[in-house]
Amino acid sequence: MTTHSKLIIAIDGHSSCGKSTMAKDLAKHFGYKYIDTGAMYRAVTFFVIKNKLFTGKIIDEKLLQQAFKENQINIEFKYNPIRLNSETLLNGKNIEQEIRGIEVSELVSPIAVIPFVRHELVALQREMGKEGGIVMDGRDIGTNVFPNADLKIFLTADPKIRAERRFKELKEKGQDVTFDEILKNVKERDFIDSNRKTHPLKQAEDAILIDNSYITIKEQVQKVIKLVNQVLNKKTEREN
Numbered sequence: 001m002t003t004h005s006k007l008i009i010a011i012d013g014h015s016s017c018g019k020s021t022m023a024k025d026l027a028k029h030f031g032y033k034y035i036d037t038g039a040m041y042r043a044v045t046f047f048v049i050k051n052k053l054f055t056g057k058i059i060d061e062k063l064l065q066q067a068f069k070e071n072q073i074n075i076e077f078k079y080n081p082i083r084l085n086s087e088t089l090l091n092g093k094n095i096e097q098e099i100r101g102i103e104v105s106e107l108v109s110p111i112a113v114i115p116f117v118r119h120e121l122v123a124l125q126r127e128m129g130k131e132g133g134i135v136m137d138g139r140d141i142g143t144n145v146f147p148n149a150d151l152k153i154f155l156t157a158d159p160k161i162r163a164e165r166r167f168k169e170l171k172e173k174g175q176d177v178t179f180d181e182i183l184k185n186v187k188e189r190d191f192i193d194s195n196r197k198t199h200p201l202k203q204a205e206d207a208i209l210i211d212n213s214y215i216t217i218k219e220q221v222q223k224v225i226k227l228v229n230q231v232l233n234k235k236t237e238r239e240n
Contacts, residue, residue: 005236006032006133008148009228010141012201013155015189016162018212018220019137022155024085025221027135030228035077035128037138037145038108039088040121042099043075045108047090057110064111068120075124102170102177102185109189112139113196122199139193142204151231152207153224159186161213 009026013019020036027034047053047067053060067073076089087096098104111117118140125145129136136145142152163183170177193201203209208227212220 005232005239006131007150007228007231007235008129008132008146009135009151009153010146010149010204010207011135011137011153011155012139012142012204012207013137013153014157014159014162014186014201015193016166016186017155017157018165018217019155021217022153022220022224023135023137025217026224026228029221029225030135031133033128033134034086035125035134035136036086036088037121037125037136037141039077039096039099040075040124041112041117042104042108043088043090043095044073044117044121045104045111046095046099047073048111049103049107054107057107059111059114061114061116064114065116068116073120075121100170100173101175102181105185105189109192113192113198115198118198139201140199142207143202144199147204150235151228152204153227154203154207154209156209156211157213159183159190162186 009032011019011023020038023034023036026032044064048059048064051067053063072091074091076092077086078089078094079085080087087094088099089095122145125136125141128134129146138145142149142154160183163179163186166186167177167179167182170182210220210223
């Protein structure tokens with residue numbers, strides 16, 4: 001693959017539908033960078049929780065905006081050669097495990113709808129992906145962050161199936177959660193993500209829809225690798 005043929009691949013979709021798994025597999029296969037934008041919003045949420053900038057699900061937006069202005073929220077990704085994945089750092093500290101719990105999950109959607117938070121993180125996402133050779137997953141990558149992405153995927157699955165997957169994942173990590181609690185969280189996040197005023201979750205007109213409710217991860221990856229290769233071949237032909 002020549003350097004000029006590197007793509008920007010945008011993967012959007014509902015919560016807990018395997019966007020990160022797909023994006024990681026694609027990035028590994030093609031030697032691309034992987035950016036988990038959901039982890040960026042989770043990192044901000046973790047900062048809010050640690051600094052007690054909320055009451056219930058009401059965020060102290062004034063103090064949060066001040067934290068951004070004073071450069072108190074610095075998000076980076078660092079590749080872990082042992083786990084073979086990218087991990088999230090907040091102000092230099094690895095918070096990958098902390099941001100995956102139910103406490104962060106329950107607060108992340110209210111934070112993700114705040115316009116100045118989205119403005120700050122979208123600017124960072126565009127900077128990270130400006131040179132191409134990147135797979136980025138989130139809620140508004142193909143519609144807002146990179147509307148001219150070379151390939152756009154919209155991933156979804158039945159809410160109950162997504163909740164079952166998330167429940168199993170958290171129980172394996174030793175977290176004390178119930179299925180009903182997870183299903184409620186999945187549905188709440190779907191509603192908030194799809195109905196927020198600033199860049200709501202929706203399928204881009206030119207995105208390819210994949211429902212992975214009843215297909216395996218292997219089948220899904222093979223399908224998307226085929227799509228990427230088709231786009232690569234067409235782009236290479238145009239450039240030559």
